[in-house]
Amino acid sequence: MGLLTIIRKNREKEKEMRLLFLGLDNAGKTTILKKLNGEDISSISPTLGFNIKTFAHGNYTLNIWDVGGQRTLRPYWRNYFEQTDALVWVVDSSDRARMQDCKQELHSLLTEDRLAGASLLVFANKQDLHGSMTDAEIRDALDLPSITTHRWRIWSCSAVTGANLVSGLDWVVNDVAGRLYYSTTTSPQAPPPPHAIPGTAN
Amino acid sequence: MDNSKWTFLQTFTPQFQAIASAKIEAAKLAPAPTQESFQDISVLLSKATKILADATGGIPTYDQRQYEIQLKAFERSIESLRASSAPKPKFAFKRKAPNPGAVATSTAQVAVAPTPTPAPEAPSSTSSNLVLSSQSHKYITRADLAAHAQQTDLSIFDLEHCVVDLLPPDASDAPDAKKHISISALHARNLTDCVLLLPTVEGSALLHDMTRCVIVVGCHQFRMHSSTKIDVLLAISSNPIIEDCKAIRFAQYPDIFKTPSERTQTLPTICVQDFSHIRATPSPNYSTMTDDDRVGLADALALAHRSRSSIDELSDVLLPK
Ligand SMILES: Nc1nc2c(ncn2[C@@H]2O[C@H](COP(=O)(O)OP(=O)(O)OP(=O)(O)O)[C@@H](O)[C@H]2O)c(=O)[nH]1
Ligand SMILES: [Mg+2]
Numbered sequence: 001m002g003l004l005t006i007i008r009k010n011r012e013k014e015k016e017m018r019l020l021f022l023g024l025d026n027a028g029k030t031t032i033l034k035k036l037n038g039e040d041i042s043s044i045s046p047t048l049g050f051n052i053k054t055f056a057h058g059n060y061t062l063n064i065w066d067v068g069g070q071r072t073l074r075p076y077w078r079n080y081f082e083q084t085d086a087l088v089w090v091v092d093s094s095d096r097a098r099m100q101d102c103k104q105e106l107h108s109l110l111t112e113d114r115l116a117g118a119s120l121l122v123f124a125n126k127q128d129l130h131g132s133m134t135d136a137e138i139r140d141a142l143d144l145p146s147i148t149t150h151r152w153r154i155w156s157c158s159a160v161t162g163a164n165l166v167s168g169l170d171w172v173v174n175d176v177a178g179r180l181y182y183s184t185t186t187s188p189q190a191p192p193p194p195h196a197i198p199g200t201a202n
Numbered sequence: 203m204d205n206s207k208w209t210f211l212q213t214f215t216p217q218f219q220a221i222a223s224a225k226i227e228a229a230k231l232a233p234a235p236t237q238e239s240f241q242d243i244s245v246l247l248s249k250a251t252k253i254l255a256d257a258t259g260g261i262p263t264y265d266q267r268q269y270e271i272q273l274k275a276f277e278r279s280i281e282s283l284r285a286s287s288a289p290k291p292k293f294a295f296k297r298k299a300p301n302p303g304a305v306a307t308s309t310a311q312v313a314v315a316p317t318p319t320p321a322p323e324a325p326s327s328t329s330s331n332l333v334l335s336s337q338s339h340k341y342i343t344r345a346d347l348a349a350h351a352q353q354t355d356l357s358i359f360d361l362e363h364c365v366v367d368l369l370p371p372d373a374s375d376a377p378d379a380k381k382h383i384s385i386s387a388l389h390a391r392n393l394t395d396c397v398l399l400l401p402t403v404e405g406s407a408l409l410h411d412m413t414r415c416v417i418v419v420g421c422h423q424f425r426m427h428s429s430t431k432i433d434v435l436l437a438i439s440s441n442p443i444i445e446d447c448k449a450i451r452f453a454q455y456p457d458i459f460k461t462p463s464e465r466t467q468t469l470p471t472i473c474v475q476d477f478s479h480i481r482a483t484p485s486p487n488y489s490t491m492t493d494d495d496r497v498g499l500a501d502a503l504a505l506a507h508r509s510r511s512s513i514d515e516l517s518d519v520l521l522p523k
């Protein structure tokens with residue numbers, strides 16, 4: 001049996017989504033995924049290359065790609081764009097000094113053709129730390145309101161406490177599902193507005 | 203178990219390996235490996251990885267792990283090949299010109315790198331962002347810090363010829379909460395000829411642009427960039443990483459500076475990863491300190507800590523210019 005046959009078969013059988021987790025180094029991408037998956041988060045090393053996690057979320061199987069954000073690895077991010085249904089951009093809310101860098105990297109991703117249709121969830125992570133920037137501050141620092149090419153939401157969360165991780169994932173999965181698996185006429189819920197209203201998670 | 207997946211996976215690895223290594227060989231032989239040949243291999247790798255991800259739960263965990271290791275090895279060889287054939291400017295990369303038809307909010311081409319990221323902002327009004335900056339020839343202790351929350355971020359930048367000693371005067375009386383400072387993350391940038399004596403940082407230690415320094419710290423993660431001639435004495439259970447660094451030496455955090463409870467913990471051997479040397483050969487950019495050097499350094503630091511030696515008295519612990 002050939003490669004393509006297998007791929008096709010799997011696509012038919014189950015409802016799948018491919019989520020790409022990106023963000024600067026130290027943002028907490030790997031910690032979020034391990035926490036969501038119920039794994040130990042006490043001795044995670046910086047990611048050299050990538051990790052893949054596959055898990056069920058509601059009726060969907062999520063294939064999640066977590067690619068390292070260290071500067072040397074960023075040129076390789078593009079190798080993972082293919083067939084991405086949603087981009088999850090993770091931000092270290094306590095890292096004020098690098099917000100500019102963070103904004104530039106995000107906005108340059110959004111010009112990539114191969115990410116054109118993807119929904120965007122911004123996780124404002126590390127909210128458990130005192131002195132972290134709020135989601136509203138990060139929304140402005142990253143200039144999210146200027147985004148017109150992608151439907152987006154910003155979500156405060158903490159990978160350490162687990163707060164808001166699941167609800168953030170819910171938003172993005174529903175948003176993708178609305179696009180991929182329901183046509184607009186048969187949609188059980190009204191599809192969200194063209195680009196979601198900047199909102200807070202809590 | 204899903205039989206089709208199982209059957210497929212049995213033939214998957216040999217097939218994939220044959221194709222991938224043929225392509226890698228071809229790319230190596232080509233006078234200048236083209237962007238397309240990398241693209242090709244990357245697509246293949248993505249497909250294979252995807253199939254493997256799909257099979258999760260359908261094949262034994264051990265096999266799954268073996269396949270993942272093999273795929274990672276391929277990814278590494280592609281990356282090193284790409285790195286070795288890439289035009290030199292280290293981190294700069296150009297984007298393909300966007301397709302005319304593409305949706306684009308901005309056409310700005312972002313050149314990431316040689317320009318350093320902006321220095322941390324001026325001290326903010328929140329006392330949970332502690333900043334220590336622009337000093338020279340000082341011995342700085344906790345008493346010199348601005349008022350701060352008990353749990354705080356610590357940013358240290360633009361120091362030269364300084365000792366920053368935030369250890370309690372006597373490690374054995376550490377559990378006193380009032381004297382305890384809990385650092386959620388350490389950001390250090392642009393330090394030259396400095397010694398940092400720090401307790402355990404709960405989050406990451408992020409360091410940039412350091413020259414001829416000694417860093418004594420415990421932390422959850424250690425990430426150092428663009429630095430040269432640094433001795434790092436580290437208490438850590440994850441892998442410390444370096445990027446764009448040279449002449450770095452690593453050793454364990456000295457027992458003498460540990461709190462009694464830290465002394466009882468055993469830490470794994472330090473396993474450094476050099477993000478600027480992603481290939482099979484050992485990195486030339488760091489080494490493990492010899493036991494003699496480590497003990498000599500720890501003794502000199504312990505003495506400095508007790509007697510508040512100035513950096514000039516400590517100059518022989520810094521690596522020479
Ligand atoms: N306090 C706090 N620390 C966090 C949180 N999430 C992650 N961290 C810490 O931040 C550091 C970086 O986490 P990682 O998950 O390795 O970050 P990453 O985004 O995967 O980094 P790369 O792999 O280099 O791209 C670790 O020390 C984590 O423990 C959080 O919500 N709160
Ligand atoms: Mg990671």
